Amino acid sequence: MKKIYLSPPYMGGGEMKYIREAFETNWIAPLGPNVTGFEKEAGEYLGVPYPLALSSGTAAIHLSLKYLGAGSGDIVFCSSFTFSGSCNAAAYEKSELVFIDSEPETWNMSPVALQKAFDDAEKNGKLPKAVIVVDLYGCSADWDKIIPICKRYNVPIIEDSAEAFGSKYKGSFCGVFGDIGIMSFNGNKIITTSGGGMALCKTKEEYDKMLFWATQSREPTPHYEHKEIGYNYRLSNICAGIGRGQLEIIDEKLKRRKDIYERYREGFLNTKIHVMPEVEGYTMNHWLTVTTLDESAEATPEFICAEMNKLNVETRPAWKPMHLQPVFSGCKAFAHGDDGSFVCEEIYRRGICLPSGDALTKEQQSFITDSILKLIGD
Numbered sequence: 036m037k038k039i040y041l042s043p044p045y046m047g048g049g050e051m052k053y054i055r056e057a058f059e060t061n062w063i064a065p066l067g068p069n070v071t072g073f074e075k076e077a078g079e080y081l082g083v084p085y086p087l088a089l090s091s092g093t094a095a096i097h098l099s100l101k102y103l104g105a106g107s108g109d110i111v112f113c114s115s116f117t118f119s120g121s122c123n124a125a126a127y128e129k130s131e132l133v134f135i136d137s138e139p140e141t142w143n144m145s146p147v148a149l150q151k152a153f154d155d156a157e158k159n160g161k162l163p164k165a166v167i168v169v170d171l172y173g174c175s176a177d178w179d180k181i182i183p184i185c186k187r188y189n190v191p192i193i194e195d196s197a198e199a200f201g202s203k204y205k206g207s208f209c210g211v212f213g214d215i216g217i218m219s220f221n222g223n224k225i226i227t228t229s230g231g232g233m234a235l236c237k238t239k240e241e242y243d244k245m246l247f248w249a250t251q252s253r254e255p256t257p258h259y260e261h262k263e264i265g266y267n268y269r270l271s272n273i274c275a276g277i278g279r280g281q282l283e284i285i286d287e288k289l290k291r292r293k294d295i296y297e298r299y300r301e302g303f304l305n306t307k308i309h310v311m312p313e314v315e316g317y318t319m320n321h322w323l324t325v326t327t328l329d330e331s332a333e334a335t336p337e338f339i340c341a342e343m344n345k346l347n348v349e350t351r352p353a354w355k356p357m358h359l360q361p362v363f364s365g366c367k368a369f370a371h372g373d374d375g376s377f378v379c380e381e382i383y384r385r386g387i388c389l390p391s392g393d394a395l396t397k398e399q400q401s402f403i404t405d406s407i408l409k410l411i412g413d
């Protein structure tokens with residue numbers, strides 16, 4: 036059987052048309068009509084005035100942190116339950132990372148743990164420069180609770196929506212809730228440009244400054260003049276063409292992933308494996324269907340993933356929390372539980388991500404569901 040991957044790219048719109056146009060017009064550069072077009076179309080879809088197309092989501096977080104002035108020695112709060120791309124850029128800038136636990140409903144940043152972190156920061160007389168809040172696995176964070184806490188301390192939010200293109204919170208798209216939002220268009224994401232990302236800027240000033248840094252901080256002179264350090268972070272016109280084609284079929288993509296989620300939900304009903312809940316008011320993009328093993332299940336995610344791999348099916352444990360990563364071992368972390376217990380450690384201990392690609396067939400999905408149920412003895 037051909038290998039079933041977790042979230043492979045799925046082309047289906049006019050991707051080749053835009054790439055061909057780029058070749059025919061020789062726009063083989065990190066600028067051109069596809070870059071401008073992709074920004075315009077993504078911005079219109081999400082309802083964001085100044086989207087800036089970049090080479091990755093990590094680059095978008097890096098420039099956002101710089102824009103918000105987070106530098107050496109400054110504190111940056113970040114969701115602990117995430118991929119390292121959420122927080123690496125703070126480490127590039129030598130900021131001090133503080134990790135915040137999840138809450139059990141959405142698995143995203145716990146307002147309770149966030150408040151504990153602010154109390155601690157206030158007590159020490161040093162507030163964070165920014166809070167990076169993740170919309171994990173295509174589920175929104177609880178913005179009605181998170182935003183007022185950050186506002187109280189006047190600390191801006193970077194909304195890491197890398198995994199949440201097309202997801203909504205109470206009717207609005209993820210990515211619009213933070214002071215700056217970011218998206219990833221990496222190969223495994225719901226919309227891909229092979230590699231790419233976007234900073235969802237709210238003002239022209241923000242857009243211009245980040246664009247300046249993203250294109251090597253070139254001063255407007257005929258020769259190359261630099262007063263600031265710059266980065267090569269702009270999205271290529273070829274990659275942006277892929278993104279434009281992908282955007283044409285976003286509704287179809289969202290439907291396919293939702294159908295996959297629903298089939299897993301039905302397949303695992305009343306068993307020892309539970310799909311991530313979709314809370315009322317939250318519209319998930321179902322980028323990945325993530326499950327948790329019941330306490331009563333004897334199998335571990337490691338065992339299931341290893342066995343599924345033998346069947347040529349890629350599955351993965353849930354993200355290992357950042358505060359458990361050796362590279363961030365010196366960082367402070369704040370738990371949701373009154374007893375100091377971390378919700379995200381528990382999800383990590385029991386979580387398994389399942390294949391959720393747009394092209395996954397019903398037969399493949401039945402095979403996956405049946406195989407997992409056999410492995411857990413259900």
Ligand SMILES: Cc1ncc(COP(=O)(O)O)c(C=O)c1O
Nearest residue numbers: 091092093118120121197219221
């Ligand atoms: C939650 C999260 N944040 C940030 C990133 C970084 O995005 P990129 O890979 O485009 O740099 C990713 C994924 O790749 C992610 O899943």
